[in-house]
Amino acid sequence: METPYQERVVAFIDIIGFSDLVSRLEEDPALHRRLFSALRAIKFYKEIAGDAQFAQKNLEASIFSDSIAISAAPEHVFDVVWACLGLQSRLLVMGVLTRGGVSSGFTVHQNDILYGSGMIRAYKLESGAAVYPRIIIDSDLVSRFTSGQKAMFLNEGQDGLWFIDPFAQGLLPPNSESLLEDGWDPNEVALEQLGKDIKRELQLATDDSRRMKWQWLERQRIRAVAFLKQNGRPRAFHLLHQAEQSSAANAVSPHR
Numbered sequence: 001m002e003t004p005y006q007e008r009v010v011a012f013i014d015i016i017g018f019s020d021l022v023s024r025l026e027e028d029p030a031l032h033r034r035l036f037s038a039l040r041a042i043k044f045y046k047e048i049a050g051d052a053q054f055a056q057k058n059l060e061a062s063i064f065s066d067s068i069a070i071s072a073a074p075e076h077v078f079d080v081v082w083a084c085l086g087l088q089s090r091l092l093v094m095g096v097l098t099r100g101g102v103s104s105g106f107t108v109h110q111n112d113i114l115y116g117s118g119m120i121r122a123y124k125l126e127s128g129a130a131v132y133p134r135i136i137i138d139s140d141l142v143s144r145f146t147s148g149q150k151a152m153f154l155n156e157g158q159d160g161l162w163f164i165d166p167f168a169q170g171l172l173p174p175n176s177e178s179l180l181e182d183g184w185d186p187n188e189v190a191l192e193q194l195g196k197d198i199k200r201e202l203q204l205a206t207d208d209s210r211r212m213k214w215q216w217l218e219r220q221r222i223r224a225v226a227f228l229k230q231n232g233r234p235r236a237f238h239l240l241h242q243a244e245q246s247s248a249a250n251a252v253s254p255h256r
Helices: 018-023 029-048 074-093 117-130 147-153 176-181 186-204 208-231 235-252
Strands: 006-015 060-064 067-072 098-110 113-116 135-137 154-156 162-164
Touching: 006 018, 006 074, 006 117, 018 029, 029 060, 029 067, 029 074, 060 098, 067 074, 067 098, 067 117, 074 098, 074 135, 074 147, 074 162, 074 186, 098 117, 113 117, 117 135, 147 154, 147 235, 176 186, 186 208, 208 235
Parallel strands: 098 135
Antiparallel strands: 006 067, 006 098, 060 067, 098 113, 135 162, 154 162
């Protein structure tokens, strides 16, 4: 049976500073637990990719140590971005940073066999352009998103590169249900904890490159906190709510 070599949308995501994290494991049991949970979360995305019971049913995924590649047919580009957003935000709750790139090109991705121009482009975005803990979207793919989708899920950096906003839907800590029962906003609690994680990592940072990444993330976190305080919801849910209100208002307005 011939394996088709055709266009796919490919995301490549990598844990930032993995070797440095591993070097600290013996002296920091809490870090060991966080890193193990992060790798288990990556493995979970691999396991559910292609499963008809999950939203990731249209995806293919492969794991390489601390990295994951996710791909889909071009018509499922948003599924890839959605998976990237979910994984990155889930790891942020654990205090683990990721960086990545999403691109497209002729690619084979089947049963952990992965090669092609789409993969190469995604990897080059991650390794050469992302720099900060962000997942860059290739400019050719950005044009495929509606203005509403970009407003809800993407940000444009000062360098003109578009990236997935991991705070778009809010952060959900593992104890979200108990927090809700006690009257707390899980997203607000998670943002506050992330601020503590960032402060700790900045104190531990021994080089400018590592410090720069955490400082960049702190600016994004502060932005998300400010939006939450002003609007009461993460940006995706706030904009969706506005759209629903506008639609309802138009539905009841008399036609002229």
